[in-house]
Structure formats: C-alpha cells, structure tokens
Amino acid sequence: MATGIRGNERGAGWLFIAPAAIVLGLFMALPILMALWVSLTSWNGQGSPFTSDVPFAGLDNYTKLFAEDGLARQDFMTSVRNNGYYVLFVVPIQTVLALGLALVVNNRMLKNKGFFRTAFYFPSVTSSVAISVVFLFMFANTGAINAVLGVFGIDGPQWFADPRGVLHLLLGWTGLVDVNAPPAALADHGVLGLTWWDWISGPSVAMCAIITLVVWTTSGTFMLMFLAALQNLPVQLDEAGLIDGANRWQRFRHITLPQLRPTLFLVLTLGLIATWQVFDQIYVMSQGNPAKTTLTPAFLSYRTAFRDFDYGSGAAISFVLFVLIVVLTLFQRWVMRERR
Amino acid sequence: MTTRALASRFAGYAILIFFSLVFLYPFVIQISNSFKTEADASANPLSPVPHPFTTDAFDRIFGSTAFPTWLGNSVLVTIIVTLGRVLFGSMAGYALARLRFPGRPVLFALVLGMMAVPPVVLLIPKFLVLNQLGMYNSYPALIVPLLADATGIFIMKQFFESVPVSVEEAARIDGAGVFRMFWSVVLPTAKPALITLTILSFQGSWNEFPHTLVSVQDPGLFTLPRGLADLVSGSLGAGTQYPLKLGAALLATIPVAIIFVTFQRYFVRDANEGAERG
Structure with a gap:
C-alpha cells in the first residue's frame, strides 16, 4: 500500500507544481535566456530577434557601456552616478528613521501604539504610481513643500526642473568652488566618460524630491521589522542596565543595538537591493529629467529599448543591473545563512 | 509618576x-x-x-477620461491574478513541502533563485517573450505572466511545513486521493496563510505598474496605474489639472486602503515574517 501512495505522490507532485512551473518558466526563466541572446545582437524591434537577419553584435553592447568613449557610456555612467547617490541617501536615512520610529513606538509607557504603527506603515502598501502623483503635486512649484518652506522664509526651488547637484550647491555655498567655473583639475579630467566634477555632483535637486518620496514610503515597512525584533528582546537585560545606572543612550548603544544587529543587517541589505531597482517613481515623476540627473540604470534600460528601439543595449544594461543585484542578494543570503 | x-x-x-x-x-x-x-x-x-x-474633478474623471475602462481592467486583472496566485501558489507550496517526487530539491532551489530576480530587469525579457508568442497587447499578456509568483510559493511551503502531518495521515488511511485530500483537508487548515497570500496578491496586482508597460500599448487595455501614469505624462491637455490627477490617484488608492485597514494584522504579520525569513 505504501508504495502505491508514493507512486501516486510522484505524479501528484509534478501535477501540483506544473501550473506555477509553466508560468514561471515561460515568463521568467525563458525570457531571461531570450534577453541574454538579444543583448548580444543589435535587434531594433522589427520582426523576431531570433532570425539570421538580426545582426550579431557579440559583446559590443557591453563594451560600449564600460570601455568605449561615447554617448552610451556617458549615459550609463550618469545613471550609475545618479542611482549611487540615491542609494547613498535613501538607505541610511530610511534605516535610521525606521529604527528611531520603532524605538519610540516600542516605548512601554505609551498607549495607542497600534494607531501610530498603522499611520507609519500605510504609505508602504499604496500604489507607487498613485503616491508619485501626490508627491508631484507636493513638490510642484506652487505645491505644499514650497508653501511650508515659504513659512520659514525660504524660497523653494522648482524641484523637478532643477538639475543642480546638491554637493555642487554645497561647495558653491561654502565659497570653496565657483560652480559656474569649476576647477580645471576636476572639470578637465575624469574617468569612465564623466569628469571628476560630474562624479561629485551629489543627487540633483529633482532627485532629492524622489529620495524624499521613497524614504517616506519605505520607512514604515522597515520600522515594522525593527519593532518585531525589539518586541522579541528580553526585558531583563535592559533592566539590568537600568539598575547599573546606565542612561538611555548607553542602554541603547550597548544593550539594544548589539542585539538588533541581524535585523539592522537585513534592513540595510534589503534597502540596498531595492534602491538599485528604482523605476516606477522615475517613470511617473521625472522620466530621467532634468538634464538626465534622475536617469537610473533601470529607467535607462527601459528607455534605450522602448524609446530608442535599441533592444540589444537596453538588455545589456538590464543584465549589468541584474548581476549587481544578484551579487548583493547572494552576499545577504550568505551572511544570514546560519539563521535560516 | x-x-x-x-x-x-x-x-x-x-x-x-x-x-x-x-x-x-x-x-x-x-x-x-x-x-x-x-x-x-x-x-x-x-x-x-x-x-x-x-466635485468637478470627479465629474471629469468619469466623464472625460478613460478612468472607467482602467478601473474595469484593474478589477478583472486583480481578480484573476489573485485567484491564480493563491491556487497555484498553495498547490506548488504543498508539493514542495509534502509530496515526495524526483526533482523536488532542484525545483525548490529554483524558487529561491527566482525570488532573487529583480522585477525591473525583467521588463525587456517579458516583452520579448510576449512578442515572440504573439501575445503582446492583449488581456492574456496582462494577466498570464502574473499568475504565479515565487514568493507566494515560498510562503505557502513554509506554512505547510509548520503544520503537523497527522490530519493528512488520517485522511490518507481513509484512502482519499492526493488532490481530494489537498482540497478538502489541507486547504481548510491553511486559512491564515491563504488570507495572507490573497492580500499580498491583491495588493501586488492592483498596484502592478511595470508589467503593464511592456505587455500592452492599447489604451483600452490600460489598468489604473498605467492610466494614471498616462494622465501625468500630459495626455490631459491644458493646465496642470492637479485636482483631477489627485482625485484619480485617490480612487486608485481606496481599495488597497480598505483592505489594509480591515486585514491590518495580516500585513503586519507578513512584514514580520519577512524579518524572520531573511
């Protein structure tokens, strides 16, 4: 009888997994292989990319991104710079904000925690497109953000029309560098198709609006992760610290924070993985403008394929991004492997 | 004090x-x-x-934009995709957790691998396959590729591994076939996980945007996020028309907001499981 059940299970196993396997195989595994092929061609979107009429380009689409001087490399490196600054700002800010909020919500003396938890988390579940529309209005020239800045006597910028980098602005403001005539050492030399001066621009004013939106939408999710971790910590350790006369900061720094390390690592790496994929917000809010300062690799890959009809280059950019994100994910899983 | x-x-x-x-x-x-x-x-x-x-903005949303079409498409896509993800996800999760068949470890490794694939790098690949299969710009293109997701399979597998096998053993002795047992014995006990997966799928498919960009181009096939993005990119004509855009975005947010408030604890649980899962 037992063998009968096992034999039955064998067929049933495949039958149960078949629908999901067909969908995922056909629309995830197969397309990745097809795109890998297309990234080696210069297919322009006409007809099928799998005929002998399509010119084979070898690794050209990849070398154009890294090794050949030209518009392709300049755009790609600009998008890497933009996304790099975006990551550099979003990840630390959202992590600190999420941890801070979790600590306050976790305070044992406060009531109505449920309400605050809900309020902070709600933005995370809404549609990225709908929320981008709201933030476009908030950051409009006559929008809410500039109205608030006006209360403090600050004349707000034209957010989505302002390509100036904030580090450039900062350098200009300190008087160290004349922004309109940057030092020749930086402006005349460079690496990978951008001058040093371009590399150190910082995120543009327009990108700062998108950074604000993303920090605002994702902090709630990470707050919940910190909160779950905090609620699992033994109270006794904290109380022992209290008895020993440690103040609030000392207890946080030497008792709570070390215990939160796994969660902190998780939040940082999840943030790193997600921020390299920013797309929806860019599509809705800026389309890479102004002056390509909100161009990101994900959006550049889309634009190259579907607007410039250069599917080979677009697919190549996707694969570079793919490798970057997979490496980050493997690193995360490797570090956290014992906890699984 | x-x-x-x-x-x-x-x-x-x-x-x-x-x-x-x-x-x-x-x-x-x-x-x-x-x-x-x-x-x-x-x-x-x-x-x-x-x-x-x-209420001028709302009159115009329903009177002079294609909002009703987008809404209808979104409802259709969301219902089918949610049903598909819950059914296929729980079936696959059950097979990976309980049924012994050759290839199972490899399939599970593939599921884990697919969870790591970033959705944005799939834009061009998905377009290629839809184009090649002649599905581009159709309802099937909008729906079929979303019918299963690796994360849903993973959640269900973890769940089935956490429940004791005793109930199924009893059913097995009664001689119930695998599918009948799954349907009438296993699924009813999986209610909490099914609710979580339903909510996740609903939210995910209602808000889905990038997939619609590469699967359809006919405005009659736009879902709400795609239609909204189209409104913003200036299909409206004169003026900024913010009241109209904000109103349309508001209407698109309401269903998820209602689900969120009603089933909040399932959202919270999911985020916590994310923390533990790592």
Whole structure:
C-alpha cells in the first residue's frame, strides 16, 4: 500500500507544481535566456530577434557601456552616478528613521501604539504610481513643500526642473568652488566618460524630491521589522542596565543595538537591493529629467529599448543591473545563512 | 509618576504625533485638493479645506477620461491574478513541502533563485517573450505572466511545513486521493496563510505598474496605474489639472486602503515574517 501512495505522490507532485512551473518558466526563466541572446545582437524591434537577419553584435553592447568613449557610456555612467547617490541617501536615512520610529513606538509607557504603527506603515502598501502623483503635486512649484518652506522664509526651488547637484550647491555655498567655473583639475579630467566634477555632483535637486518620496514610503515597512525584533528582546537585560545606572543612550548603544544587529543587517541589505531597482517613481515623476540627473540604470534600460528601439543595449544594461543585484542578494543570503 | 517620566512620555507623544502628520498629511492634502478648483489648489495647496468645494474633478474623471475602462481592467486583472496566485501558489507550496517526487530539491532551489530576480530587469525579457508568442497587447499578456509568483510559493511551503502531518495521515488511511485530500483537508487548515497570500496578491496586482508597460500599448487595455501614469505624462491637455490627477490617484488608492485597514494584522504579520525569513 505504501508504495502505491508514493507512486501516486510522484505524479501528484509534478501535477501540483506544473501550473506555477509553466508560468514561471515561460515568463521568467525563458525570457531571461531570450534577453541574454538579444543583448548580444543589435535587434531594433522589427520582426523576431531570433532570425539570421538580426545582426550579431557579440559583446559590443557591453563594451560600449564600460570601455568605449561615447554617448552610451556617458549615459550609463550618469545613471550609475545618479542611482549611487540615491542609494547613498535613501538607505541610511530610511534605516535610521525606521529604527528611531520603532524605538519610540516600542516605548512601554505609551498607549495607542497600534494607531501610530498603522499611520507609519500605510504609505508602504499604496500604489507607487498613485503616491508619485501626490508627491508631484507636493513638490510642484506652487505645491505644499514650497508653501511650508515659504513659512520659514525660504524660497523653494522648482524641484523637478532643477538639475543642480546638491554637493555642487554645497561647495558653491561654502565659497570653496565657483560652480559656474569649476576647477580645471576636476572639470578637465575624469574617468569612465564623466569628469571628476560630474562624479561629485551629489543627487540633483529633482532627485532629492524622489529620495524624499521613497524614504517616506519605505520607512514604515522597515520600522515594522525593527519593532518585531525589539518586541522579541528580553526585558531583563535592559533592566539590568537600568539598575547599573546606565542612561538611555548607553542602554541603547550597548544593550539594544548589539542585539538588533541581524535585523539592522537585513534592513540595510534589503534597502540596498531595492534602491538599485528604482523605476516606477522615475517613470511617473521625472522620466530621467532634468538634464538626465534622475536617469537610473533601470529607467535607462527601459528607455534605450522602448524609446530608442535599441533592444540589444537596453538588455545589456538590464543584465549589468541584474548581476549587481544578484551579487548583493547572494552576499545577504550568505551572511544570514546560519539563521535560516 | 516622576516629572522625568512625564517629560519622557510627553516627548514620545510629540515625536509620534509629528511623524504621524508627516506620514498622513500628504493623504489629507490629496483628498482635500481633489475637491478644490485648480486655482484654489495652486494658491492654497496646504489647506485641508477646499474653498470653494467642488466635485468637478470627479465629474471629469468619469466623464472625460478613460478612468472607467482602467478601473474595469484593474478589477478583472486583480481578480484573476489573485485567484491564480493563491491556487497555484498553495498547490506548488504543498508539493514542495509534502509530496515526495524526483526533482523536488532542484525545483525548490529554483524558487529561491527566482525570488532573487529583480522585477525591473525583467521588463525587456517579458516583452520579448510576449512578442515572440504573439501575445503582446492583449488581456492574456496582462494577466498570464502574473499568475504565479515565487514568493507566494515560498510562503505557502513554509506554512505547510509548520503544520503537523497527522490530519493528512488520517485522511490518507481513509484512502482519499492526493488532490481530494489537498482540497478538502489541507486547504481548510491553511486559512491564515491563504488570507495572507490573497492580500499580498491583491495588493501586488492592483498596484502592478511595470508589467503593464511592456505587455500592452492599447489604451483600452490600460489598468489604473498605467492610466494614471498616462494622465501625468500630459495626455490631459491644458493646465496642470492637479485636482483631477489627485482625485484619480485617490480612487486608485481606496481599495488597497480598505483592505489594509480591515486585514491590518495580516500585513503586519507578513512584514514580520519577512524579518524572520531573511
């Protein structure tokens, strides 16, 4: 009888997994292989990319991104710079904000925690497109953000029309560098198709609006992760610290924070993985403008394929991004492997 | 209570209230400005009170945009995709957790691998396959590729591994076939996981945007996020028309908001499981 059940299970196993396997195989595994092929061609979107009429380009689409001087490399490196600054700002800010909020919500003396938890988390579940529309209005020239800045006597910028980098602005403001005539050492030399001066621009004013939106939408999710971790910590350790006369900061720094390390690592790496994929917000809010300062690799890959009809280059950019994100994910899983 | 404790409690509430405003006031602005005139919205963007109050934006959303079409498409896509993900996800999760068949470890490794694939790099690949199969620009293109997701399979597998096998053993001795047992014995016990997966799938498919970009181009096939993005990119003609855009975005947010408030604890649980899962 037992063998009968096992034999039955064998067929049933495949039958149960078949629908999901067909969908995922056909629309995830197969397309990745097809795109890998297309990234080696210069297919322009006409007809099928799998005929002998399509010119084979070898690794050209990849070398154009890294090794050949030209518009392709300049755009790609600009998008890497933009996304790099975006990551550099979003990840630390959202992590600190999420941890801070979790600590306050976790305070044992406060009531109505449920309400605050809900309020902070709600933005995370809404549609990225709908929320981008709201933030476009908030950051409009006559929008809410500039109205608030006006209360403090600050004349707000034209957010989505302002390509100036904030580090450039900062350098200009300190008087160290004349922004309109940057030092020749930086402006005349460079690496990978951008001058040093371009590399150190910082995120543009327009990108700062998108950074604000993303920090605002994702902090709630990470707050919940910190909160779950905090609620699992033994109270006794904290109380022992209290008895020993440690103040609030000392207890946080030497008792709570070390215990939160796994969660902190998780939040940082999840943030790193997600921020390299920013797309929806860019599509809705800026389309890479102004002056390509909100161009990101994900959006550049889309634009190259579907607007410039250069599917080979677009697919190549996707694969570079793919490798970057997979490496980050493997690193995360490797570090956290014992906890699984 | 000491003054110190009182002060600390006061500071705690002050921080929480400040950040609640930061997180919720944008929605207040969205709601109030969708009932304003365009002039009022640009003159008093911060004010929570429309002056004068008008439903003009909503009349135009339903009267002169394709909003009803987008809404219909979104409802259709969301219902089918949610049903598909819950059914296929629980079947696959059950097979990976319980049934012994050759290739199972490899399939599970593939599921884990697919969870790591970033959705944005699939834009061009998905277009290629839809184009090649002649599905591009159709309802099947909008729906079929979303019918299964690796994360859903993973959640269900973890769940089935956490429940004891005794009930199934009893059913097995009764001689029930695998599928009948799955349907009438296993699924009813999996209710909490099924609700979580339903909510996740609903939210995911209702909000899905990038997939619609590469699967359809006919405006008659747009879902709400795609239609909204189209509105913003200037298909409206003159003026910024913020009240209209905010109103349309508001209507697109309401279903998820209702689900969120009703099933909040399942959302919270999912985020926590994310933390533990790592």
